[in-house]
Amino acid sequence: MQGVVGGGVGAVSGGGGSSTSGASMSTVSNEDNLVLSSEDSSSCLDESELELGLGLSLGVGMGACKAQQSLRGGQYARILTAKDFPYVGSSASASVSSSSSSSSSSSSSSLSRANVAGTKRSADSVAAANGASQVVGWPPIRAYRMNSLVNQAKLPATEVFNSLIVKSRNSNPAVGKGTSSACVNAKEKGQLRSSLFVKVNMDGIPIGRKVDLSSHRCYETLAQKLEDMFATSSTIMNSRRGEEHDMMVEATRPSKLLDGSSGFVLTYEDKEGDWMLVGDVPWGMFINSVRRLRIMRASEANGLAPRSEESNGGQRIKPI
Amino acid sequence: MPRMGYSFPEEVLEHVFSFIQSDEDRNAISAVCRSWHDIERWSRRRVFVGNCYAISPKMVIRRFPEVRSIELKGKPHFADFNLVPEDWGGYVAPWISAMASAYPWLEEIRLKRMVITDESLELISKSFKNFKVLVLSSCEGFSTEGLAAIAANCRNLRELDLGESEVEDLSGHWLSHFPDNYTSLVSLNIACLGCEVSFSALERLVGRCPNLRTLRLNRAVPLDKLANLLCRAPQLVELGTGAYSSELRPDLFSNLSGAFSGCKELKSLSGFWDVVPGYLPAVYPICSKLTSLNLSYATIQSPELIKLVSQCQNLQRLWVLDYIEDAGLVALAASCKDLRELRVFPSDPFGPEPNVGLTEQGLVSVSEGCPKLQSVLYFCRQMSNAALITIARNRPNMTRFRLCIIEPQAPDYLTLQPLDVGFGAIVEHCKDLRRLSLSGLLTDRVFQYIGTHAKKLEMLSVAFAGESDLGLHHILSGCENLRKLEIRDCPFGDKALLANAAKLETMRSLWMSSCSVSFGACKLLGQKMPGLNVEVIDERSPPDSRPESCPIEKLYIYRTVSGPRFDMPGFVWTMAENPALRLS
Numbered sequence: 001m002q003g004v005v006g007g008g009v010g011a012v013s014g015g016g017g018s019s020t021s022g023a024s025m026s027t028v029s030n031e032d033n034l035v036l037s038s039e040d041s042s043s044c045l046d047e048s049e050l051e052l053g054l055g056l057s058l059g060v061g062m063g064a065c066k067a068q069q070s071l072r073g074g075q076y077a078r079i080l081t082a083k084d085f086p087y088v089g090s091s092a093s094a095s096v097s098s099s100s101s102s103s104s105s106s107s108s109s110s111l112s113r114a115n116v117a118g119t120k121r122s123a124d125s126v127a128a129a130n131g132a133s134q135v136v137g138w139p140p141i142r143a144y145r146m147n148s149l150v151n152q153a154k155l156p157a158t159e160v161f162n163s164l165i166v167k168s169r170n171s172n173p174a175v176g177k178g179t180s181s182a183c184v185n186a187k188e189k190g191q192l193r194s195s196l197f198v199k200v201n202m203d204g205i206p207i208g209r210k211v212d213l214s215s216h217r218c219y220e221t222l223a224q225k226l227e228d229m230f231a232t233s234s235t236i237m238n239s240r241r242g243e244e245h246d247m248m249v250e251a252t253r254p255s256k257l258l259d260g261s262s263g264f265v266l267t268y269e270d271k272e273g274d275w276m277l278v279g280d281v282p283w284g285m286f287i288n289s290v291r292r293l294r295i296m297r298a299s300e301a302n303g304l305a306p307r308s309e310e311s312n313g314g315q316r317i318k319p320i
Numbered sequence: 321m322p323r324m325g326y327s328f329p330e331e332v333l334e335h336v337f338s339f340i341q342s343d344e345d346r347n348a349i350s351a352v353c354r355s356w357h358d359i360e361r362w363s364r365r366r367v368f369v370g371n372c373y374a375i376s377p378k379m380v381i382r383r384f385p386e387v388r389s390i391e392l393k394g395k396p397h398f399a400d401f402n403l404v405p406e407d408w409g410g411y412v413a414p415w416i417s418a419m420a421s422a423y424p425w426l427e428e429i430r431l432k433r434m435v436i437t438d439e440s441l442e443l444i445s446k447s448f449k450n451f452k453v454l455v456l457s458s459c460e461g462f463s464t465e466g467l468a469a470i471a472a473n474c475r476n477l478r479e480l481d482l483g484e485s486e487v488e489d490l491s492g493h494w495l496s497h498f499p500d501n502y503t504s505l506v507s508l509n510i511a512c513l514g515c516e517v518s519f520s521a522l523e524r525l526v527g528r529c530p531n532l533r534t535l536r537l538n539r540a541v542p543l544d545k546l547a548n549l550l551c552r553a554p555q556l557v558e559l560g561t562g563a564y565s566s567e568l569r570p571d572l573f574s575n576l577s578g579a580f581s582g583c584k585e586l587k588s589l590s591g592f593w594d595v596v597p598g599y600l601p602a603v604y605p606i607c608s609k610l611t612s613l614n615l616s617y618a619t620i621q622s623p624e625l626i627k628l629v630s631q632c633q634n635l636q637r638l639w640v641l642d643y644i645e646d647a648g649l650v651a652l653a654a655s656c657k658d659l660r661e662l663r664v665f666p667s668d669p670f671g672p673e674p675n676v677g678l679t680e681q682g683l684v685s686v687s688e689g690c691p692k693l694q695s696v697l698y699f700c701r702q703m704s705n706a707a708l709i710t711i712a713r714n715r716p717n718m719t720r721f722r723l724c725i726i727e728p729q730a731p732d733y734l735t736l737q738p739l740d741v742g743f744g745a746i747v748e749h750c751k752d753l754r755r756l757s758l759s760g761l762l763t764d765r766v767f768q769y770i771g772t773h774a775k776k777l778e779m780l781s782v783a784f785a786g787e788s789d790l791g792l793h794h795i796l797s798g799c800e801n802l803r804k805l806e807i808r809d810c811p812f813g814d815k816a817l818l819a820n821a822a823k824l825e826t827m828r829s830l831w832m833s834s835c836s837v838s839f840g841a842c843k844l845l846g847q848k849m850p851g852l853n854v855e856v857i858d859e860r861s862p863p864d865s866r867p868e869s870c871p872i873e874k875l876y877i878y879r880t881v882s883g884p885r886f887d888m889p890g891f892v893w894t895m896a897e898n899p900a901l902r903l904s
Contacts, residue, residue: 046575136784137401137808139669139699140757141725142458144484144512148593148617197402210406 136212143197196287202230202295203264212288219279223257223266226295257295265301269294277301328353336365338554343368362386369393370435370828373853375417376882388427389453390419392406394434396831396876397781398806403833403874405859407889409435411461416440420447432483433834435459441466445473452476452816458482463517468494468866475499479534480797488517492540496521500528507534511560516540516846527552537561539593544572547813561591564618568598576602590614590639597624608629609693614639616665623675636692637661639681642678642699646728649682650828653689661695662686662700669699679705687714695720702733705761708742712749721746722757728809731761738762744769747777757781767791777805789816796820806831813871814841825851829878832855837875840868846895853880854895855888864892 100105141149196214203220209229216222258279268280270289278286328336337360340346346364362626366389367380379773380387394410411674412434419426436459444451451474456462459583464487470480471494479617481770495517498505504526510517510529511849519541520840526532530551533783541562552555556820562866566572576599586606595618615625616639625644629635642664644652652659656792663681669674687693703725710778712718732739739760747753747770754776762785770777771794786792793816795805805827814834824845839856842863846854856863 005465023495038664135728137398137403138728139666139724140401140781140783141665142400142484143698144458147667158580161452199406210402212402292449301757 198292200293219285263298265296265298267296268270326415331360333359337363373885374880375477377415387423391430392751393432398831409887413440416443421600425450430455431459432457435461438463438466442469445469446598453479456482456485460486464490464544468497471497471831481509484512492517503528505529506531507738509536510538511536513538527720534558537562539563546581547575554675555585556580556583557585558588560900563594564592565594565596581605582874583847588612592618595620612637619806622648632637632654634658639663642676643667645677646679646682648844650685652683659690660692663697674701687711695719697722699724701726704732704734705742708744712745718748718756719752723759725759729761740766747773752776755779760784763787764791767794771795774799776801782807784809786810789813792816796823803828803834809834811836814838824877825879831876833874836871838869839863839872842895851879853878853884857891
């Protein structure tokens with residue numbers, strides 16, 4: 001496409017070099033200096049400096065960047081998946097929780113801490129249950145609309161569509177294979193999932209959170225996720241605000257939400273507005289009826305009998 | 321030297337100014353001279369605050385003492401997609417309590433992405449005797465109890481619009497709190513409510529308000545009640561149905577059809593949850609008058625959609641699911657020559673494979689057939705540079721172009737190249753483009769095009785794009801009218817941000833999440849730019865517990881005249897210069 005670009009601007013280091021390989025592309029040469037706004041010399045981005053900058057300042061991105069630079073031929077920044085972080089998993093989360101609250105670190109370990117911190121970040125966005133990755137907030141559809149989508153029956157694939165697929169498969173063999181590795185990864189990993197965010201509050205912690213229930217398949221992973229979530233915020237609370245609030249002190253992580261051994265119980269409000277103990281009904285039934293969660297002090301869960309063999313609907317707790 | 325201020329008495333100037341509504345013009349008037357400034361500020365009736373943290377309620381009240389209408393926006397746009405953690409902020413309570421005493425004659429409150437409590441709603445209902453308009457767009461924090469207070473106390477209420485807010489549904493009886501002698505309702509939008517409202521109360525309310533123009537029902541209102549409502553309000557201009565489903569009954573159909581035919585003024589339709597296609601023909605009698613149609617919750621197939629849309633020759637706005645498919649969009653392009661705005665939403669965004677025959681071709685067809693098309697939001701699974709170039713050439717009058725290719729970083733599906741050139745064509749040809757959302761595989765080059773050509777661009781959304789800081793630099797240095805920039809998952813770091821720090825003061829806000837901005841850079845920015853609030857959001861742990869070079873999770877920078885805010889939750893840190901607010 002001619003005439004779109006005014007001046008020549010150099011491509012930056014990294015995977016972008018092959019972007020001009022198509023015959024119809026612009027004729028911009030990428031050998032010139034990076035030409036930027038002339039007013040401020042401090043804005044000049046030297047290519048080598050940039051590379052250096054990339055190396056130093058990236059945490060999470062570092063892993064991807066290095067991988068990117070080592071690959072040839074049109075590898076662009078791609079979404080980090082579980083593959084990039086071999087130590088993804090609950091052990092990583094646990095190690096970050098403890099490392100972030102430790103006081104000193106040598107500079108040599110700072111980078112690895114950065115990596116681990118970054119790992120924790122993408123570990124958060126990786127569905128704990130089955131290792132598939134999940135991108136929060138993509139595609140950008142409002143929660144309101146997504147909830148409506150989730151609640152409506154979908155139509156079967158249309159006839160027009162089916163014939164279209166056949167036609168396009170015949171005419172363009174590139175479709176469906178050989179797209180960027182991110183796309184392949186996405187298809188393999190089912191990267192996009194529908195979300196079911198519900199609010200979670202924990203007694204004693206004024207700030208509520210939201211958790212995506214659709215990224216879990218069972219109560220254990222959900223409980224683990226909640227424990228991690230609220231362990232972190234209680235750490236922050238304690239380091240910033242001292243003991244002024246009536247809340248848990250450092251060591252009392254809610255360790256076992258499901259069997260009540262932590263002094264807290266995990267409860268949920270169902271569609272009818274009743275508060276129930278989490279864990280009594282099959283997961284699928286729980287997902288369909290849960291509106292929000294509350295991590296309640298065991299002492300406040302009145303009328304809560306020890307978990308029995310009741311088969312119908314679970315145990316109801318007196319609303320507070 | 322003649323002094324302008326003495327040329328006309330104040331009353332005359334005030335009268336002249338009363339014809340000037342636009343904020344920009346009024347701001348210009350204020351700058352002329354001291355006396356014009358004073359006259360203008362006393363006569364300004366409407367205030368728009370695009371970021372509730374950019375200024376304090378006290379400052380607004382001090383400058384504009386006689387305001388009748390206020391609009392406030394709170395959370396960043398990406399909050400819509402769950403990228404902003406819960407309890408981030410956007411509380412309206414301080415505004416309501418300040419205005420309760422300062423503006424007793426306040427008539428209108430419009431909020432977007434703010435947190436409003438039942439207490440605030442009650443305070444509104446009791447403080448403003450002439451209160452007329454309450455619009456809560458994507459808000460949260462309140463329940464039907466607060467709505468009951470509004471209904472009970474606001475005798476002059478004209479408009480109650482709950483937008484897409486998250487309302488805690490405690491009971492449907494709030495509607496019964498409108499007194500029996502209350503008749504001034506003009507617009508009611510309760511589409512977001514989950515629970516059933518008391519239907520008889522609704523019927524009576526609709527029946528006794530002769531000026532009702534807009535009625536958007538919620539899903540819980542069944543189809544067999546709709547005809548009744550329509551018969552009581554044949555003057556309706558805008559209608560949102562409830563669930564549009566029922567077992568097929570001829571009597572119900574004919575009632576409904578008759579009721580629709582009786583609504584001679586109806587121009588806008590929405591709702592249509594759970595559509596049973598057999599009932600669609602009931603709206604055929606009014607299709608030709610429709611200017612706005614929102615079928616984005618209607619799970620109906622392309623043939624039915626085509627039948628419907630082909631009869632709407634005066635349609636200006638269509639929101640629809642991708643069930644419409646390319647064929648439906650061809651029909652749309654052929655029938656609706658007045659179309660200005662098209663939004664196509666995905667029916668199955670998370671399915672790994674496409675489920676409908678909707679491709680880039682549909683959008684190309686509409687761009688060819690609809691000469692007035694200027695606003696597009698389009699979700700699809702494949703795109704090509706060729707299609708984008710065609711669209712750009714067809715529609716240089718485009719002002720809003722938001723394309724979401726569902727797969728992040730999807731390349732041109734024909735050539736496997738990035739989509740830089742396609743989007744480049746959009747910004748080059750569409751010289752009045754004000755809003756742009758990018759998707760697909762994009763290098764730094766697209767940002768170079770944007771910086772070079774998108775001179776009128778005010779809002780830009782970027783995701784999974786670019787290769788280096790150069791990309792961000794192009795945007796910040798090139799887009800002269802940029803007001804809002806939101807970025808996620810791009811390899812942009814410190815350099816471009818710091819190099820363009822001054823630019824940030826000319827913008828409303830910048831959001832960056834999952835990028836490569838270091839904590840050190842944030843601190844530097846906070847120190848050097850007192851006119852900005854630099855807020856770091858990090859849910860892992862305090863950012864100073866890690867080396868300064870570590871990237872932060874999320875960054876929200878906005879200009880402000882009222883300094884750092886004080887209602888930040890534990891996971892938000894401000895990089896303010898004030899040592900009391902710094903991290904220890």
